[in-house]
Amino acid sequence: MGKKESILKNNLRQYVMVIVFALVIVLFQVLTNGVLLKPLNVSNLISQNGYILILAIGMLLCILTGGNVDLSVGSVAGFVGAMSAIMMLKWGIPEVPTILISLAIGFAIGCWQGFWIAYVGVPAFIATLAGMLIFRGLTLVVLQGTSLAPLPAAYTFLASGFLPGIVDVGGYNLLAIILGVAVSVFYVLRELKNRENKRKYDFEVTPLKVFILQTIGILAVINAFVLTLASYKGIPMVLVIVIILVAIYSFVTMKTIPGRHIYAFGGNAKAAQLSGVNTKKVMFWVYANMGVLAALAGIIFTGRLNSATPKSGTNFELDAIAACFIGGASTSGGVGTVIGAMVGGLLMGVLNNGMSIMGVSIDWQQAIKGFVLLAAVAFDVYSKSKSK
Amino acid sequence: MEQYVLEMRNIIKTFPGVKALDDVNFKIKPLQIHALVGENGAGKSTLMNVLSGVYPHGTYEGDIVVNGEICAFKNIKESEAKGIAIIHQELALIPQLSIAENVFLGNEQTGIGPIISWDKTRQKTIEMMKKVGLTDNIDTKVRDLGMGKQQLVEIIKALSKDVKILILDEPTAALNDDDSKHLLDLLLGLKEHGITCIIISHKLNEVTRVADEITVLRDGKTIETLTKGTDEITEARIIKGMVGREIVDRFPKRSHKIGDVYFEVKNWNAYDTIDDTKHVLKDVNIQCRKGEVVGIAGLMGAGRTEFAMSVFGKSYGKKISGTILKNGKEIHIKNVKDAIKNGLAYTTEDRKSVGLILIDNIKRNISLTAFDKISKGIVIDENKEIKVAEEFRSKLRIKSSSILQKTGNLSGGNQQKVVFSKWIFSDPDVLILDEPTRGIDVGAKYEIYTVINELTEKGKTIILISSELPEVLGMSDRVYIMNEGRIVGELAASEASQESVMHCIMESNREG
Numbered sequence: 094m095g096k097k098e099s100i101l102k103n104n105l106r107q108y109v110m111v112i113v114f115a116l117v118i119v120l121f122q123v124l125t126n127g128v129l130l131k132p133l134n135v136s137n138l139i140s141q142n143g144y145i146l147i148l149a150i151g152m153l154l155c156i157l158t159g160g161n162v163d164l165s166v167g168s169v170a171g172f173v174g175a176m177s178a179i180m181m182l183k184w185g186i187p188e189v190p191t192i193l194i195s196l197a198i199g200f201a202i203g204c205w206q207g208f209w210i211a212y213v214g215v216p217a218f219i220a221t222l223a224g225m226l227i228f229r230g231l232t233l234v235v236l237q238g239t240s241l242a243p244l245p246a247a248y249t250f251l252a253s254g255f256l257p258g259i260v261d262v263g264g265y266n267l268l269a270i271i272l273g274v275a276v277s278v279f280y281v282l283r284e285l286k287n288r289e290n291k292r293k294y295d296f297e298v299t300p301l302k303v304f305i306l307q308t309i310g311i312l313a314v315i316n317a318f319v320l321t322l323a324s325y326k327g328i329p330m331v332l333v334i335v336i337i338l339v340a341i342y343s344f345v346t347m348k349t350i351p352g353r354h355i356y357a358f359g360g361n362a363k364a365a366q367l368s369g370v371n372t373k374k375v376m377f378w379v380y381a382n383m384g385v386l387a388a389l390a391g392i393i394f395t396g397r398l399n400s401a402t403p404k405s406g407t408n409f410e411l412d413a414i415a416a417c418f419i420g421g422a423s424t425s426g427g428v429g430t431v432i433g434a435m436v437g438g439l440l441m442g443v444l445n446n447g448m449s450i451m452g453v454s455i456d457w458q459q460a461i462k463g464f465v466l467l468a469a470v471a472f473d474v475y476s477k478s479k480s481k
Numbered sequence: 482m483e484q485y486v487l488e489m490r491n492i493i494k495t496f497p498g499v500k501a502l503d504d505v506n507f508k509i510k511p512l513q514i515h516a517l518v519g520e521n522g523a524g525k526s527t528l529m530n531v532l533s534g535v536y537p538h539g540t541y542e543g544d545i546v547v548n549g550e551i552c553a554f555k556n557i558k559e560s561e562a563k564g565i566a567i568i569h570q571e572l573a574l575i576p577q578l579s580i581a582e583n584v585f586l587g588n589e590q591t592g593i594g595p596i597i598s599w600d601k602t603r604q605k606t607i608e609m610m611k612k613v614g615l616t617d618n619i620d621t622k623v624r625d626l627g628m629g630k631q632q633l634v635e636i637i638k639a640l641s642k643d644v645k646i647l648i649l650d651e652p653t654a655a656l657n658d659d660d661s662k663h664l665l666d667l668l669l670g671l672k673e674h675g676i677t678c679i680i681i682s683h684k685l686n687e688v689t690r691v692a693d694e695i696t697v698l699r700d701g702k703t704i705e706t707l708t709k710g711t712d713e714i715t716e717a718r719i720i721k722g723m724v725g726r727e728i729v730d731r732f733p734k735r736s737h738k739i740g741d742v743y744f745e746v747k748n749w750n751a752y753d754t755i756d757d758t759k760h761v762l763k764d765v766n767i768q769c770r771k772g773e774v775v776g777i778a779g780l781m782g783a784g785r786t787e788f789a790m791s792v793f794g795k796s797y798g799k800k801i802s803g804t805i806l807k808n809g810k811e812i813h814i815k816n817v818k819d820a821i822k823n824g825l826a827y828t829t830e831d832r833k834s835v836g837l838i839l840i841d842n843i844k845r846n847i848s849l850t851a852f853d854k855i856s857k858g859i860v861i862d863e864n865k866e867i868k869v870a871e872e873f874r875s876k877l878r879i880k881s882s883s884i885l886q887k888t889g890n891l892s893g894g895n896q897q898k899v900v901f902s903k904w905i906f907s908d909p910d911v912l913i914l915d916e917p918t919r920g921i922d923v924g925a926k927y928e929i930y931t932v933i934n935e936l937t938e939k940g941k942t943i944i945l946i947s948s949e950l951p952e953v954l955g956m957s958d959r960v961y962i963m964n965e966g967r968i969v970g971e972l973a974a975s976e977a978s979q980e981s982v983m984h985c986i987m988e989s990n991r992e993g
Contacts, residue, residue, distance in 0.1 A: 297883075353848075356845075361838040361840075364837055365849070366817065367793075367827065367829060369817045369820075371818065427841070
């Protein structure tokens with residue numbers, strides 16, 4: 094009994110987050126008379142939030158280093174989007190090179206900010222606040238205050254395209270279903286291996302019944318989700334990008350040396366330094382990486398709007414930051430997961446989407462999101478102080 | 482019934498799953514110094530937290546009786562109102578504020594309404610500084626004071642609240658011998674000012690010197706109270722009470738062979754990191770042999786930690802010059818990574834704030850220094866990582882629920898074992914141990930010493946920095962004495978004694 098309780102206690106935060114997420118979905122499903130989970134809307138939900146999720150991945154790494162945030166990502170996304178539109182429409186550069194150059198611009202911007210933060214020692218808050226102003230300004234400068242549209246189809250494919258379906262089976266997209274099954278199998282195998290390993294070292298494992306229920310639940314969710322998408326147009330490109338990024342970054346943060354260095358740095362900078370972690374390098378690369386992901390988010394957002402506008406990207410940074418904290422990242426660093434940030438981002442996405450369908454005005458939506466953020470972090474602080 | 486100024490009767494305090502205090506009785510006579518001793522985890526801090534109201538009335542069983550009156554403190558403010566003040570091991574001073582501002586923080590001296598009267602504040606501070614013999618300017622910022630003086634400021638702060646019972650938790654842990662002596666003399670003097678002191682300390686020589694009565698706690702129970710004059714008060718006697726058996730040797734025997742000269746630092750100079758005009762290390766030369774324990778003794782501020790850290794990947798200091806030789810060959814160390822690569826390890830004096838990542842578990846802390854050994858490319862092999870951690874947990878007997886326990890929840894001794902594990906894992910040839918047993922109880926100390934001996938048997942070179950002279954003398958084969966950034970003496974184990982070490986320091990002070 095004692096073991097079970099401690100597992101529950103240790104993972105309380107995650108369980109609560111998932112449960113809240115599920116409740117919010119059920120709530121809006123009822124309130125919107127079933128519109129929320131209609132295939133069209135689920136598909137929309139993903140393309141509406143893809144860029145926030147991408148930003149949240151990079152933002153999580155920044156936050157892990159010690160509660161540092163990057164305030165410039167919205168402006169950088171806007172700037173990179175503007176630059177890519179200019180490259181294609183004014184300079185005649187083809188789509189693929191444009192995308193690559195845009196990512197390179199993002200990387201350069203990330204290095205620029207990383208340099209000031211890591212090597213000069215400007216606090217991240219200030220350096221990225223400066224970046225926010227600089228790149229918003231530059232966006233206006235390069236666009237000369239106007240919008241550029243429409244954009245080539247190959248460019249917007251990333252944002253609004255779908256994976257081709259091979260064949261349609263009774264109105265369902267076959268590739269989507271195959272991928273769904275593949276992911277399910279992979280998930281089960283991985284969980285079994287994890288469990289086996291934990292057993293081997295005599296660590297606490299969740300009781301078999303709970304494990305089976307949990308696995309069945311997750312498989313059901315994955316397949317229901319994929320089936321829903323399959324009955325519409327298939328799997329959106331954005332979803333593919335997000336899943337690939339989540340897989341890569343989850344792996345990097347949990348299983349590699351650079352990942353551990355980030356957590357160690359955030360957990361105790363001095364101790365990490367005295368253990369041979371090059372903290373400056375960690376800081377630099379975290380921000381350089383954020384630059385690339387901000388650029389990618391910019392490309393996707395611009396593609397989705399099918400135009401580059403001077404205002405695009407405004408307030409993205411706040412949504413990304415909120416996603417990380419709702420997803421359980423610690424404000425003092427060293428704690429948080431990529432998956433958590435994704436659930437946080439999706440939770441906000443569902444709130445937005447659900448309220449929009451219900452006709453709640455945008456101003457109320459903002460206020461409600463504010464309350465959710467406050468409640469999530471307050472709960473976190475409260476449960477931590479209680480567990481001590 | 483004015484026999485006791487304070488009585489704690491049948492105190493029982495349970496935390497989920499543990500009985501931290503089990504029927505503890507603790508009686509203090511007025512105007513005495515009463516020492517509370519016990520191993521780490523014996524319940525000393527818990528008892529003092531019950532007394533000072535950190536754990537409010539109702540969360541424990543039993544009675545607290547102050548001057549014959551049963552008290553039920555709901556918080557610290559209420560215990561302070563009864564004249565009970567506690568000075569914690571980690572000082573609660575604000576470094577950026579001046580002495581006077583710190584003393585009256587939270588107890589501001591006001592003139593009209595809420596407006597602070599600085600005249601009153603200064604005047605009262607000066608008055609009390611005289612009492613404790615602190616001569617600095619009252620506008621000096623606390624961060625510019627040494628640890629010893631900061632401790633005095635804490636005492637002044639307590640005095641300003643009209644304290645009757647002063648509790649000091651490990652007051653001398655971070656002090657050198659001179660400052661400790663001054664502080665203890667001050668405590669003796671406080672009796673005349675009508676103040677009763679409770680002192681928690683691991684330094685038994687100090688306890689035997691100043692305490693009128695000694696209460697020994699073990700596993701949450703009061704074992705005995707020894708009274709000066711009636712009972713035998715010796716360190717051995719107290720240790721027996723603390724651990725429940727007699728420890729014959731405080732330092733385990735060692736069977737090691739000392740080899741050739743292996744690690745040398747020559748003409749080492751360094752300037753302060755912040756103020757690079759301050760010459761901190763001056764022409765330091767040391768030589769260590771394979772399998773040898775070389776002690777570096779000295780007073781607080783002698784530059785020992787600074788020396789160690791500047792050698793260990795230039796973690797301290799500016800304009801560092803000098804050469805490091807290992808096995809006769811010069812090695813160049815630019816950063817911590819180089820240091821680790823060249824087989825150096827450094828365990829910090831402050832394991833909590835710079836030694837460990839307290840929010841991470843044992844496993845993750847141990848692997849941090851040498852990921853290369855358990856990785857393919859940049860990918861960490863978790864199975865190997867677990868094996869390594871399990872191996873150290875059993876070899877160094879780290880008491881924990883599993884290798885997944887957070888290091889922040891371990892006791893001091895076990896935390897230190899994790900620090901040792903992580904550095905032994907990096908497979909060093911030379912280990913610099915900075916205050917390896919600070920704040921650790923007698924039993925755990927012995928275990929740490931055993932680990933040190935095992936390392937020397939494997940031919941490792943140990944540089945041992947400690948403020949506890951008996952430790953340096955008991956463990957080292959050879960002792961360097963450092964004072965004001967210089968090596969001022971070198972003694973073989975056979976000729977080193979408290980007197981000869983102090984003699985070297987005094988001598989150099991006279992010359993300087």
